[in-house]
Amino acid sequence: MACLVQGVYAMERDQKYKRQNAMAHPWWESFGFVLHRKLIDYDDSIIGAIYEYPRIMPSAPKHIIAFRGTLNLHDVKLDLKLIVHCFHRTSRHDIASKAVCEIIDKKGTNVWLAGHSLGAAVAISVAKRLIRERATYLETYLFNPPYPCIQIEKIQSERVKLMIRGALCLGKAILTKELGKSCMDKESLKVLSKWVPWVFVNIEDYISMEYKGYFENRKKMENLGWGCIGRVSSTISFAQIIQPASGLDSDPTHLIPSARLSVNPCKSNCPIELFKLSHGIRQWWADGLHLEAQEFLYEDIK
Structure with missing residues (x-):
């Protein structure tokens, strides 16, 4: 799961440095996943990815949605939103929630969430919203989630x-x-x-x-x-x-x-x-x- 999150970091860095030979794809292809879609914030940064697992296995998810952590100034501003408990009113939360809801509506609830640092907070915020509004519980993996106190x-x-x-x-x-x-x-x-x-x-x-x-x-x-x-x-x-x-x-x-x-x-x-x-x-x-x-x-x- 952590490697799929690293794939999001790598995609954003590939884009930022305009790399000719992308370094991101091994992070998910090595585990048999394919990239279904990138999640883009309003500043054009890649904040997450929807991965698809094409094989049919009872214990495996059909899709994993992963979110990266802090990389730029906009991310730092979102970190501050966590401290004052208004992250759920940000564009990052809205973009992530919309993407997760769309994939669930189209493909079903066999979806897992994963995130690191700020990305873990995104996953928590989205998961809570799904529980409150849809009574949908997604398996979630949180790496170094922020605990402001x-x-x-x-x-x-x-x-x-x-x-x-x-x-x-x-x-x-x-x-x-x-x-x-x-x-x-x-x-x-x-x-x-x-x-x-x-x-x-x-x-x-x-x-x-x-x-x-x-x-x-x-x-x-x-x-x-x-x-x-x-x-x-x-x-x-x-x-x-x-x-x-x-x-x-x-x-x-x-x-x-x-x-x-x-x-x-x-x-x-x-x-x-x-x-x-x-x-x-x-x-x-x-x-x-x-x-x-x-x-x-x-x-x-x-």
């Missing part, structure tokens, strides 16, 4: 981390009640929790590493008897709480109830290499890759 996971002391997370959860619950803010209703949460995407993060990646703490803390809160507070805090963000009422809907893309979380514990002593390794797409097909996997299902939280 205070980075607590880097703290070495487990006790300190638990205390900070507990205080933040309690603060969220109190502010939500006092300010009259509404978190996700139980029915919507129940519907969304049936979607269990595959989430891949690196323990050293500042952009996505907080997913590990997000899911693990929810279970710890339940074990401490604070399950209700943990559930409230996991369905609303501080940005939503402090935002003034504007009449516009807010959707924190990073908040997902369930996931199959895989953590790459690989580290590097060089800060520059560390970021390239921890947030890069290439780590996910590296030789000798060792992942720590755990499934988190919201329905398991009573």
Whole structure:
């Protein structure tokens, strides 16, 4: 799946540098896929691709739709939209949603989604919309999805981390009640929790590493008897709480109830290499890759 996402990166770079000998096609042809269509944003950049798998196999998808991450200034602006929870009102989201809906209408729901970094946020946003509007659940693979929040996971002391997370959860619950803010209703949460995407993060990646703490803390809160507070805090963000009422809907893309979380514990002593390794797409097909996997299902939280 990561190689198909890399194919989108390669196509955009082929286009940007006007390469005569395209370097992108081996990334999908090596796995038996054919390029069905490129997804183009309004600035003419290639943001995604629809791949088709021509063979008929029960366990294989008919199509995989992959989205790349940040490459240019426009992408950086979209990253900022994630922080203020309005990404679902961007052209990137609209283009991706339209493409996914069209392929489903024409070819059926045997479609998988995949994305890296910003592209993972695109996949989450599209998947949520399909669930809400069509009750359609697509298998989804998210590589280094952004989790915009205070980075607590880097703290070495487990006790300190638990205390900070507990205080933040309690603060969220109190502010939500006092300010009259509404978190996700139980029915919507129940519907969304049936979607269990595959989430891949690196323990050293500042952009996505907080997913590990997000899911693990929810279970710890339940074990401490604070399950209700943990559930409230996991369905609303501080940005939503402090935002003034504007009449516009807010959707924190990073908040997902369930996931199959895989953590790459690989580290590097060089800060520059560390970021390239921890947030890069290439780590996910590296030789000798060792992942720590755990499934988190919201329905398991009573």
